Amino acid sequence: MDTRNPSAPPRAQSADDADPPRPRHHTGGVIHENTRHTTRFVVIGNHLAQHAELSLLAIGLGCHIQSLPGGAPVDIKSLAARFTEGTTRIAAALRELEAHGYLRRERTRTPTGRIVTRTVSCNQPRHRREATDTGCPEQPTLTPLRRTSRPHPHVPRPRKALPAVPRPSCTAPALLRTATDLLAGLGRHDPRLLLSETDTAHLAPGVAAWLERDVSPTAVRHALTTDLPEEPLYRPAALLAHRLAAQLPPPPPYRAPSTPPPPRFEMRNCDGCDRAFRAPETETRCRDCRTAAATHS
Numbered sequence: 001m002d003t004r005n006p007s008a009p010p011r012a013q014s015a016d017d018a019d020p021p022r023p024r025h026h027t028g029g030v031i032h033e034n035t036r037h038t039t040r041f042v043v044i045g046n047h048l049a050q051h052a053e054l055s056l057l058a059i060g061l062g063c064h065i066q067s068l069p070g071g072a073p074v075d076i077k078s079l080a081a082r083f084t085e086g087t088t089r090i091a092a093a094l095r096e097l098e099a100h101g102y103l104r105r106e107r108t109r110t111p112t113g114r115i116v117t118r119t120v121s122c123n124q125p126r127h128r129r130e131a132t133d134t135g136c137p138e139q140p141t142l143t144p145l146r147r148t149s150r151p152h153p154h155v156p157r158p159r160k161a162l163p164a165v166p167r168p169s170c171t172a173p174a175l176l177r178t179a180t181d182l183l184a185g186l187g188r189h190d191p192r193l194l195l196s197e198t199d200t201a202h203l204a205p206g207v208a209a210w211l212e213r214d215v216s217p218t219a220v221r222h223a224l225t226t227d228l229p230e231e232p233l234y235r236p237a238a239l240l241a242h243r244l245a246a247q248l249p250p251p252p253p254y255r256a257p258s259t260p261p262p263p264r265f266e267m268r269n270c271d272g273c274d275r276a277f278r279a280p281e282t283e284t285r286c287r288d289c290r291t292a293a294a295t296h297s
Helices: 056-067 076-082 087-099 173-184 197-211 217-225 236-246 287-296
Strands: 103-109 115-121 267-269 276-278
Touching: 056 087, 056 115, 076 087, 087 103, 173 197, 173 217, 197 217, 197 236, 217 236
Parallel strands: none
Antiparallel strands: 103 115, 267 276
16 A cells, blocks of 8 residues: 555646647748848837828838938929829828828928928827927917907908018009009919909009019019919919019119200201201301301401
């Protein structure tokens, strides 16, 4: 009875003491083989790379834009030249990124008066930082104003006044008429420059100031219609007023008045020889008759 079986375990083994089960081998699933980057890399958040609502093209385009250096072109034409998806699909992907806050488009005016659209890429749409960190400038906090009365929804808000334009030193009707006709014809060069009567009356003195400085109507028209932005012009009169004031040419150089030509008298007949000659009304004889009379005297 006291003989022990050396092959038998001294006590029952629990499940924890037994060997752990071997993991099952799956045929699918990704296996990461990562190497630490030291140059030419960008940090992309999983909220973009694994976004549940963005399309695959929008996710890839968002990652590509975040990897570009500052100032790189990201308009539709530049992206379509880089990739093979085409302008329609790229435009749709940009709209997706803009709707979810990964892109923001801002319209700014250059010193020359041109309005351009700048694209801002945000790597964390809901957590904006300083511009030096993410390239997304933080919006200023606006203090809410207390309104005593709410405006009626059907009452239109007053429009902002147009910028001031130069004034001519001469207000001749013919000069203002030429300026008005020039502004009225801008719509034929670009339909977006079709102006109202009120805007034309405001801009006409500025065009007249250019015309009186020896600038031809063709040159004025070229200065107002060249290098216009591709975006729709919501208020073309404001853009034209800015150009008339900012690009006003200098006055023409001073020109000394020319010597007036000698007077030209009418023809009359000499009382002495009846020959025709030109002379003032006070002279009744020609030069030869006057010379002969002076010799005999």
